[in-house]
Amino acid sequence: MSYAGDWCLIESDPGVFTELIKKFNVSGIQVEEVWSLDAQTLEELKHVFQAWQFYNSGSHPDADLSIDDSVYFAKQVVNNACATQAILSILLNCPSIDLGPDLQQFKDFTREFEPSDKGLAMTNSDLLRSVHNSFSRSDPFIMDPSELSSNEKEDIFHFISYVPIHGALYELDGLSNGPVNLGPCTDDDWLEKVRPVIQERMARYASAEIRFNLLALIKNREDVYKKRLESDISFEEREELLHKIELENIKFKRYERENSLRKHNFIPFIYNIIRILAERGELDARIEHAKKEMAKRKKERAEKKKNAEASGSKN
Amino acid sequence: MASLFPAPVPRRKYPVEFKAGKLKREGTSNLLKADERKGLIYMDQGDDQLMHFYWKDRKTGNVEDDLIVFPEEAEFIRVEQCTTGRVCLLNFKSSSQKLFFWMQDAKDDKDEENINKVNRLLNGLTESRQQGTSSTGPLGSPFRAMDDLSGFEVDQEQLLQLLQGHGAFGGSLPITSTTPASEPQSATAATSEAGTGAQTSENMLTPEQLGSLRNILSEIQVPEGGNQQSDVNLIDVLTPSEISPLLSNPEVASALFPHLPNDINRTPEELREVIQSPQFAQALQSLSIALQSGQLGPLLTQLGLDPSAGSGVEAFLRAIQNQVSRQRRNNPEEDNTDDQSGDRMEED
Numbered sequence: 001m002s003y004a005g006d007w008c009l010i011e012s013d014p015g016v017f018t019e020l021i022k023k024f025n026v027s028g029i030q031v032e033e034v035w036s037l038d039a040q041t042l043e044e045l046k047h048v049f050q051a052w053q054f055y056n057s058g059s060h061p062d063a064d065l066s067i068d069d070s071v072y073f074a075k076q077v078v079n080n081a082c083a084t085q086a087i088l089s090i091l092l093n094c095p096s097i098d099l100g101p102d103l104q105q106f107k108d109f110t111r112e113f114e115p116s117d118k119g120l121a122m123t124n125s126d127l128l129r130s131v132h133n134s135f136s137r138s139d140p141f142i143m144d145p146s147e148l149s150s151n152e153k154e155d156i157f158h159f160i161s162y163v164p165i166h167g168a169l170y171e172l173d174g175l176s177n178g179p180v181n182l183g184p185c186t187d188d189d190w191l192e193k194v195r196p197v198i199q200e201r202m203a204r205y206a207s208a209e210i211r212f213n214l215l216a217l218i219k220n221r222e223d224v225y226k227k228r229l230e231s232d233i234s235f236e237e238r239e240e241l242l243h244k245i246e247l248e249n250i251k252f253k254r255y256e257r258e259n260s261l262r263k264h265n266f267i268p269f270i271y272n273i274i275r276i277l278a279e280r281g282e283l284d285a286r287i288e289h290a291k292k293e294m295a296k297r298k299k300e301r302a303e304k305k306k307n308a309e310a311s312g313s314k315n
Numbered sequence: 316m317a318s319l320f321p322a323p324v325p326r327r328k329y330p331v332e333f334k335a336g337k338l339k340r341e342g343t344s345n346l347l348k349a350d351e352r353k354g355l356i357y358m359d360q361g362d363d364q365l366m367h368f369y370w371k372d373r374k375t376g377n378v379e380d381d382l383i384v385f386p387e388e389a390e391f392i393r394v395e396q397c398t399t400g401r402v403c404l405l406n407f408k409s410s411s412q413k414l415f416f417w418m419q420d421a422k423d424d425k426d427e428e429n430i431n432k433v434n435r436l437l438n439g440l441t442e443s444r445q446q447g448t449s450s451t452g453p454l455g456s457p458f459r460a461m462d463d464l465s466g467f468e469v470d471q472e473q474l475l476q477l478l479q480g481h482g483a484f485g486g487s488l489p490i491t492s493t494t495p496a497s498e499p500q501s502a503t504a505a506t507s508e509a510g511t512g513a514q515t516s517e518n519m520l521t522p523e524q525l526g527s528l529r530n531i532l533s534e535i536q537v538p539e540g541g542n543q544q545s546d547v548n549l550i551d552v553l554t555p556s557e558i559s560p561l562l563s564n565p566e567v568a569s570a571l572f573p574h575l576p577n578d579i580n581r582t583p584e585e586l587r588e589v590i591q592s593p594q595f596a597q598a599l600q601s602l603s604i605a606l607q608s609g610q611l612g613p614l615l616t617q618l619g620l621d622p623s624a625g626s627g628v629e630a631f632l633r634a635i636q637n638q639v640s641r642q643r644r645n646n647p648e649e650d651n652t653d654d655q656s657g658d659r660m661e662e663d
Contacts, residue, residue, distance in 0.1 A: 011597075260576045261594035269574035270602060271618055273553060274632060276567055278639040287410075287632055290551035294409050295385040302387065 007080040007129060008136030011262065014215060015255030016135050017087060021217075023131045025100030026091060028223055034214040037195045070166050072107065074118035076174025084132045085122055086159030089172045090217050093163045102127055115178060135262065162198070164190035171197070222248045331432035332357035333425065337370065338402065338415035349417055354379075356416060358436045366436055368405065370416070380414070384437050391433040393426070401426060410547060411629050546607050546627040549599040555591045562586045606631050 010016060017031040072092040076082055091097055092107050099107065106128075110121045122128055161172040164185050171180040185193045198214065205212050225241045225248070233241075277283040337350040353373040361367045361383070368389075370380035388409050394402040401418035418426055561567050562583050572581040579585050589595055605611055609626030616622050620634040 257579070258592070258594060260578050261589065261592050262597075264576040264594075264598075266574075266595060266598035267602065267614070269571060270549070270553070270599065271635070272571055272574055273558070274635050275639060276561070276570060278636045280561075282561075283632060283636055286552045286554075286557070287547060287629060289554070289557070290547035291407075291410050293551040294547055295388050298387060298409065299385060 006133070007078050007123065008133045009080050010083060010132060010135040012083060012213065012215075013258070015258050016262070017083070017215065018252075018255060019259055020084065020131060020135060021087060021091070023134070024091075024127075025102050027098050027100065028220045029091075029097065029217060030220050031087075032216050032218055034216050037199060037214075071170055071172075071179045072111070072118070073115050073172055073179045074110075074122055074174060075115040075177075077116070077119040078123045081123055081129075081132065082159050082174060084128060085119070085174055086161050086172075087217070088122065088128075089161045089174070090163055093165050093170075093172075119174065135259070160201075162194050169193050169197075329357040329359045330436055331429060333429045334373070334419035335370070335403070335416040336419050338417060347415055353419060354416075356433070358433060366439065368433075368437070370414075386437070386439040389437050391430055391437060393430060403430065411627055411633075546603070547629050547632075549603045549628055550596055552628070552632065553590070553599060555587075558590060559587050562590070603628050 010020075014031045014033050018029075021029050021031065072089065074085060074089060076085055088103075091099060091103060106121070106125065110118050113121060158175065159173075162182075163170050163172060164187060167184055167186065169182040169185040169190055171182055173180070182197060183193065202212060222245050225245050229238065229241055274283065277286060333356055334353065335356045336352060336354050338347045339350050340347060355369075355371045355373050357369050357371070359367055359369070363383075365383045365385070368380070368382045368384050369378055371378045382405075389405055389407045392404045392406055394404055394415070401423060403416050403418065405414040405416070407413070420426075562571070568583045568586055571586060575581065575585070575589060579589065606628050607626060611631075612622035615631070615634065618635075620631075620638060
């Protein structure tokens with residue numbers, strides 16, 4: 001894996017990814033977090049294109065080895081780029097998605113490349129990198145990654161995508177050599193087929209105390225609801241759809257606000273609020289409070305460690 | 316509290332107590348000057364069941380310092396470079412707080428024992444802890460090397476004078492008595508400290524000894540910045556629930572509005588929501604880490620702060636505090652709730 005280079009770490013958040021995809025000029029897609037794989041949830045995700053999940057780096061999937069030309073597979077070259085790369089691995093494998101001119105061009109250009117060259121092309125793409133980086137924290141200082149404390153390191157995730165392509169279910173993991181063919185499926189039953197696969201992973205991670213999230217790339221819901229409104233439906237369904245559209249709007253407003261806060265340089269704000277505390281003579285008390293909190297946490301950590309060692313459990 | 320008994324009730328002995336004076340920074344400079352007052356360091360468990368470190372002015376009986384110390388939070392170290400001044404440092408690992416003391420007992424034979432006792436109590440231990448390396452200094456005890464000292468200096472002349480006055484010298488340097496003891500008051504005190512009154516022989520140094528002591532003292536330097544590993548975190552300083560009430564103040568709110576993202580409404584409610592947002596917490600966390608890395612010199616300069624303020628969050632906060640005091644001194648009538656330097660920053 002090459003160095004982090006010019007790719008910044010971005011937050012793994014549905015709002016971030018939805019906006020990211022929009023900025024790639026791909027239309028009609030949103031990203032939702034998936035909380036459960038039960039039938040009802042899957043029903044709601046009926047218009048799902050692909051589901052993908054991510055989890056802490058450190059565990060690699062089983063080696064695969066079916067190389068299938070019809071599957072766009074790129075090897076992960078840069079760690080910080082893995083979120084964007086996972087999203088692309090889905091977008092570029094779904095013919096029914098309107099990719100927009102930029103991504104279509106990228107796909108055509110790199111279609112014949114070897115997986116590692118595809119990955120390199122992704123990392124070297126100015127468009128991809130600049131859109132990706134626009135979601136990183138806008139701190140006016142560059143941090144040397146080696147300076148990051150271990151807390152920061154916990155936030156680094158690894159992504160795996162699950163995609164139905166040409167009648168087969170594939171697992172795409174940039175850290176392995178190629179796509180893994182999990183068996184045949186149709187557009188209708190692929191969610192049923194992927195569920196046990198994902199559940200097995202979830203169980204594995206849970207026992208190893210690895211955190212994971214499940215996200216789904218789906219058709220823009222408001223589009224779907226609006227289309228449905230055009231057809232002949234009952235009054236109740238109309239009301240329900242209007243309500244759902246309202247909820248979607250609220251959610252997108254929230255995404256917008258969160259992204260705006262994410263990108264904002266808070267240093268002048270922080271500096272000024274500290275100044276105000278100092279001017280009011282309240283800063284000392286705040287510092288004392290902070291010290292006590294720090295000491296408390298250290299104590300708790302030390303106790304936890306002692307207990308963990310005593311019970312012989314793995315850390 | 317009136318006592319029914321005419322005779323004074325004997326004070327119970329603390330787990331550790333010994334005579335010591337303080338060394339204080341003069342103003343905002345890095346010069347440590349010895350406070351000439353006779354004092355007492357002692358430690359005890361308070362009513363709150365927590366361990367306290369106290370310093371008391373022996374003359375007035377006033378307990379001037381009362382610090383709660385949690386285990387592993389602080390250490391009591393002899394400052395190695397000063398071999399005769401018997402300077403010790405209460406060093407807080409969780410912040411950049413450093414308190415210097417100089418031993419005032421005429422005899423140094425209990426120094427090591429007292430230091431060890433203090434450290435045991437600081438960490439809630441019962442058995443003695445090995446202090447740092449086992450290299451032996453002139454006084455034969457394991458010293459802790461202060462390897463990250465830089466920035467502070469001890470006012471050597473002044474400390475020397477006090478040392479001579481109080482007779483608080485260790486037995487390592489052969490001392491020739493050339494002059495009688497100092498004035499009666501301190502002589503009496505020195506007598507009680509030495510226990511036998513034979514302190515005249517311990518008072519004055521020869522010029523050569525003074526010279527070498529001066530050299531030794533000049534080696535002492537103390538860092539301003541905190542230990543990067545255990546500094547405070549801005550998230551604990553700017554806790555939303557504690558800061559929120561402040562935001563209702565119209566002056567405070569209007570001072571902060573210019574620094575919000577452009578697409579957020581300028582209302583106190585919005586301010587409150589912003590500081591409660593995970594994105595703000597993330598910004599605090601990220602700034603804390605960057606401050607601890609010591610890489611933010613250019614940023615500090617932009618804010619009008621001294622880039623050598625040292626690394627760490629607490630140093631940053633103190634630098635802002637100093638900036639505010641300095642500006643107050645220069646402009647006593649000015650209303651200081653206006654934003655002064657933040658405008659220099661580039662905002663997106």
